[in-house]
Amino acid sequence: xxxxxxxxxxxxxxxxxxxxxxxxxxxxxxxxxxxxxxxxxxxxxxxxxxxxxxxxxxxxxxxxxxxxxxxxxxxxxxxxxxxxxxxxxxxxxxxxxxxxxxxxxxxxxxxxxxxxxxxxxxxxxxxxxxxxxxxxxxxxxxxxxxxxxxxxxxxxxxxxxxxxxxxxxxxxxxxxxxxxxxxxxxxxxxxxxxxxxxxxxxxxxxxxxxxxxxxxxxxxxxxxxxxxxxxxxxxxxxxxxxxxxxxxxxxxxx
Amino acid sequence: xxxxxxxxxxxxxxxxxxxxxxxxxxxxxxxxxxxxxxxxxxxxxxxxxxxxxxxxxxxxxxxxxxxxxxxxxxxxxxxxxxxxxxxxxxxxxxxxxxxxxxxxxxxxxxxxxxxxxxxxxxxxxxxxxxxxxxxxxxxxxxxxxxxxxxxxxxxxxxxxxxxxxxxxxxxxxxxxxxxxxxxxxxxxxxxxxxxxxxxxxxxxxxxxxxxxxxxxxxxxxxxxxxxxxxxxxxxxxxxxxxxxxxxxxxxxxxxxxxxxx
Numbered sequence: 001x002x003x004x005x006x007x008x009x010x011x012x013x014x015x016x017x018x019x020x021x022x023x024x025x026x027x028x029x030x031x032x033x034x035x036x037x038x039x040x041x042x043x044x045x046x047x048x049x050x051x052x053x054x055x056x057x058x059x060x061x062x063x064x065x066x067x068x069x070x071x072x073x074x075x076x077x078x079x080x081x082x083x084x085x086x087x088x089x090x091x092x093x094x095x096x097x098x099x100x101x102x103x104x105x106x107x108x109x110x111x112x113x114x115x116x117x118x119x120x121x122x123x124x125x126x127x128x129x130x131x132x133x134x135x136x137x138x139x140x141x142x143x144x145x146x147x148x149x150x151x152x153x154x155x156x157x158x159x160x161x162x163x164x165x166x167x168x169x170x171x172x173x174x175x176x177x178x179x180x181x182x183x184x185x186x187x188x189x190x191x192x193x194x195x196x197x198x199x200x201x202x203x204x205x206x207x208x209x210x211x212x213x214x215x216x217x218x219x220x221x222x223x224x225x226x227x228x229x230x231x232x233x234x235x236x237x238x239x240x241x242x243x244x245x246x247x248x249x250x251x252x253x254x
Numbered sequence: 255x256x257x258x259x260x261x262x263x264x265x266x267x268x269x270x271x272x273x274x275x276x277x278x279x280x281x282x283x284x285x286x287x288x289x290x291x292x293x294x295x296x297x298x299x300x301x302x303x304x305x306x307x308x309x310x311x312x313x314x315x316x317x318x319x320x321x322x323x324x325x326x327x328x329x330x331x332x333x334x335x336x337x338x339x340x341x342x343x344x345x346x347x348x349x350x351x352x353x354x355x356x357x358x359x360x361x362x363x364x365x366x367x368x369x370x371x372x373x374x375x376x377x378x379x380x381x382x383x384x385x386x387x388x389x390x391x392x393x394x395x396x397x398x399x400x401x402x403x404x405x406x407x408x409x410x411x412x413x414x415x416x417x418x419x420x421x422x423x424x425x426x427x428x429x430x431x432x433x434x435x436x437x438x439x440x441x442x443x444x445x446x447x448x449x450x451x452x453x454x455x456x457x458x459x460x461x462x463x464x465x466x467x468x469x470x471x472x473x474x475x476x477x478x479x480x481x482x483x484x485x486x487x488x489x490x491x492x493x494x495x496x497x498x499x500x501x502x503x504x505x506x507x508x509x510x511x512x513x514x515x
Contacts, residue, residue: 017433035452035456036455037456039455039456040455040458042306043306043368046299046306047305048297049299067455074441075436078436079437081435082431082432082433083433090347091347091348138433139504175339175343176335178278179332180276180279183280183283183328196278197300198300
């Protein structure tokens, strides 16, 4: 089984789309400080009002999570795994595949895990580059806060992969599945910060991307223990979604 | 040999196949967006944000900035997934050569797939416009709502989506699978909306002319008074550009060696 997983990861790493995703994430990370060099005072004030902290670094983290990481991960998800099983069905390979000594749910879960792993690898690499590069570029940058928030956000960004993979097997065909994933993820990302604007956290309970950014409300005060609740919530999202996909694929007809 | 009747039957089949289950869902999503955006001016910090950052002058502007963004996103992305059916998916699933060995000219194949899709997207857009207008009237009232400017501006948004789709459609002929096609489509999309996102953080980078040209969709509201005149020139121009791009794509499809592909 681990051989299959290893092979899946290696295959994904070799594809052009994975390389493009990695390049786009790193490029966004590197040019980002230019975009954030002189934010207008009104934005800084708003960030201080909505979230926590002195404004300028808060605004940086807000924009980093919202403009850069959330949106990139949304596309990365569907591009990495939009077609598990759906691709094989379209090519007429399913009967062959299901004759192999591997259960259907396991096949789905291994490929999903491989994609989540590849995405996490890219995300973690990017975050580490940011940790080294941003202190010289961003005034008031605190690597500990950045790492803590990025760690939590990794679980939300990775959820895009889990959701897109599951949607592929739920809907069975790649094109509608990718479109639904994109619109759903777009909605999640679009309203991720709504609980802060409205001061009503319940608006984010069912939104994984809110849990991914929720630490911005206690940016200056959170401890590693505070990271556990959102990570646990996100893990629950991952497990429930992947389990639904595994269940669906186990009931597939030939 | 083929007869006009065979062509007609084929065209009819394609027209029927162009309507997909996701189109009603897209309409439903636009209605939800229309209602959801209607609630935004009621949230003081959001209204304040759109006034301070995007120069909204009233609640209606806040609603419409969000409605136009939603309309562009939905029409563009639904269109992208419709357009994948023209070349990318058939090529990926090795059906394209089979299609094109039929006695149907490639141009006819192309047009038979594109025309009904365009018609359906137009209808989805009309639903989106009605939902947006409904949201404004229900939540903000008619006082600040200007129907003429609204219609002109939403048509501009639609024409922009059509140009973006025409660019994506041309680019799709150069890729071999859905994943890379979506990367291309995402690049077109990001190029269109990034200036608006950048403007939030770096308004100093934009000269007044650049600002009016690129900061979508707020720029359409800053010039509400001139919207009908801008649309009267802009919409035909953009549709013409889309037609040229589509003709280029048809030319390219005619030259593609699909048997080898």
